[in-house]
Every structure is written in structure tokens, then in C-alpha cells.
Amino acid sequence: MVVLETAGAMLEASRRWRVEGRSIGLVPTMGALHAGHLSLVELARGENDIVVVSIFVNPIQFGPGEDFERYPRDVARDTGMLARAEVDAIYEPPVEVMYRHDSTTRVHVGAVAEPLEGEKRPGHFEGVATVVTKLFAAVEPDRAYFGQKDAQQVAVVKRLTCDLDLGVDVRVGPIVREPDGLALSSRNVYLDAAERKAALALSTALREAATVYASGERDPDRLQAVLEARLRTEPLVKVDYAEVVDPATFRKPGTLAVLAARVGKTRLIDNHDLTEPFPG
16 A cells, blocks of 8 residues: 555556556545445445545635534554555645645535535535545546535535546445444544434434335425424534435435534534435
8 A cells, every 4th residue: 555645646656557457446535534434445446446545634625613623633543444444545645735825726516515515614515626626636536435424515526527527437335324323424523422322313313204204205394394303302403404305406305314413512414315214
């Protein structure tokens, strides 16, 4: 496994692999790796000759007052996990390499990036789209792997890739959950014991909405009410949004239940396709 820190070094390696006839899969991450990330690595390993994992905590997708400075970082742990997973390369550029001091260009995707997370976190998806564009340019992957937990991010990246003809197959791995249903997230480490218990309201809300949908309910407002009712039973949970939207446009109507909430000081997101039984 090699660790590469500049776009030039990454591109040189990628083009060498390409000359050798090898396919390349990219798993973009911000580090603080967990089993969800490793499931994407496993998926990439099964579909490509070479697997590259990027580790970059992207400052321009964090807004004022968000957790950029305290976002969990443990490079040694992450590197060990990826070595054991037999990753071929880690692309780990420093901030000053990814964004030169005079960098001003940002990638604006448009409609799918505007509601929900786009409204709650202005500028977030411009940051995501910009860094993904730069990662794709440096790695030149055949396929890139994203987790379903960040469902709107997936929709934004798919739109970006299609609109700019980037030629990358965007692959989506399922949400990985704890045995009690909580979706894995790097931010779960922020939760204390009481907050960890309260956070189960998110997956419980999705499970209940899926049950109601399976019974025949199709009205998105009524399904939304089911989500909100469950979340509001937990005093430590403050709802940002809970809606049922189209997974491609993130507008109503649709079948994807998406929600975001603060549990204590920690903001968590989760989602579930209501046409499918909730796992577990």
C-alpha cells in the first residue's frame, strides 16, 4: 500500500495502473473510518483491480460553527485499517495542497443540492461537489463508492458526474447499522450514553414509517407525520427535517424517508427507502 499526498503523484500512479490495464475504484472518505467505510472498500475490491481510498477532511463543506476543527481524526488507526483491508493506495493530500491559498473555484450543482441538507447547511454541497471533482481528476477512477447514509450527497454526486460527463460509475453501498439499528457514523463518537440511547429514535422513526407504508399508506404528509411523531417523543432529539422525497431530486413526492436531527450537540442523518422492509 502506498500513501500519496499530491494530485500529481496520485495521477501518475493512476495512469500507470491504466497503462497496465487495471481498473480503479475510489472510496472517498474523511477518515475516522468504521465498518461502513470498510463495506465500501470491500465492494470496490470486488469490482476493481486497484482500490484507492482518499482521506481528506474537506474544510469547504463545513459551515461556520460546524465541527471542522473537532471532526475526529486518527490517521494511524485509519492507515492500519486500510492496510489490513488490502487497499492499494491512500490519497491523503494536505489542505494546502488540495486548495491553494488563492483558490476561488467552486462547483455548483443546482436543484438537487438546494432542499433539506442544502437549505440547512448553505454551501455544504458546493464544498462536496468541488472536492469530488478534484478527487475524480486526481484519481481518474472507473468507479467511485459512496454510502447510502449520505443519500442527498449521492444524488448530488450522480448529478455532477452526469452533467459534467466525468465518466465515473457512481456506486452506492447500503447503510451499515449497529445491531440496535443506529446508522454508523464517524460522529457517533460524540454521543454520551444518554444521547446514544436517544439517537435510536432516528432508526425507530424510519422503521415505523416503513411499517405504515407497507400497510398501504402513500400520503407523504402522513408518512412525514409518522417520522416526526416518533422523533418528538425523545427530549434529547431536536428535528431539523423529516420528509419523504424522490431519491433522485429530493423533492416531494417520493418513497425515500430522510431525516436529520440534533442529539445533544451532535447532528445525525439517516434515511430508508420505504418500499423495502427496514433491516433487523
